[in-house]
Amino acid sequence: MKNRFIFLGWLVFALQASAQTIPCDxxxxxxxxxAGADQxxxxxxxxxxxVAEQESVQKRQMIIDGENLKQLKAIVAACGWPKTxxxxxxxWLLAQHADSDLAFQRRAKEWLEASVKAGVATPRDLAYLADRIAANEGRPQEYGTQFSLTDRCHLVLDPVDDRELVNRRRLAIGLQSLEEYEAEGRRRFIPADCQSGLGR
Structure with a gap:
């Protein structure tokens, strides 16, 4: 099973209640x-x-992601893409985790591209969202930002177009090398008791 890296009742109610009435200021x-709820x-x-604990949390995560997506759509529809x-x-973080709505992720990428050109959004955020969409569409990544946990001991880099080109692109926007990123992924997401490391 892939995993891509409160009291729920009142939280969801509060999110729903505020989504329609939030002023742009x-x-x-x-x-x-x-974003805090997302993290x-x-x-x-x-x-x-x-596994049982993870599945329980994943169900709540799906609910939170769904509510966050609804609110982000409402915010952008009323106020446009954020200006800071x-x-x-x-x-971007909310759009990155809106995997249930690929069409919206594509639209968010367009807004993010415009925001990068305007000097507001960061190229790193755009790289991550572009890779997320590529992975969701079954295409190779250009920046190698997306992994899949195939089980608790195996973190696999989703396909990239060319590792050398990926490293050049990463360097151009200030990201660490793909090799360093893979090592960091191992440290962060693979439990210490696992004997195998990060697969390819």
Whole structure:
């Protein structure tokens, strides 16, 4: 099974209630809250040690991701793509995890491209989203940012077009080498008791 790297009842209710009424001058606060919920549930997922615990957290993650996507769509429809680097980064994070709506991810990539050209969004965020879309579409990545956990002991880099070219592209936007990134992935996501490392 692949995994790509509170009280739920009141949280979902609060997110739903605020999604339709948020004024554009409050977008920064709301995006920060949504991004916080996104990261909190993922941290909780990585702390689980049994399959049953992981599946329970994954179900809650799907609910949170769905609500975050609804709110991001409402925010962008009402206010446009965020106009500051911090807010754009938060919006990117939510779009990055909107795998249930590939069409929206593609649209978000277009907004992000325009934001990068305007000097607001970072090229790194655009690289990650472009790779996420490529992986979701079954195409090779250009920056090698996406992995899949095939089980708790195997983290596999999703296909890339050419490792040498990937490293050149990564260097151009200030990312570490693919080899260093793979090693970091091993350290972060592969439990110490696993004997095997990161596959290719």
């Amino acid at each position: 409050a977008v920064s606060t709301r995006l920060n809250e949504l 909190q549930i993922r941290q909780e997922l990585h702390q689980q040690t049994t 680097t911090k807010d754009s980064h938060a919006a």
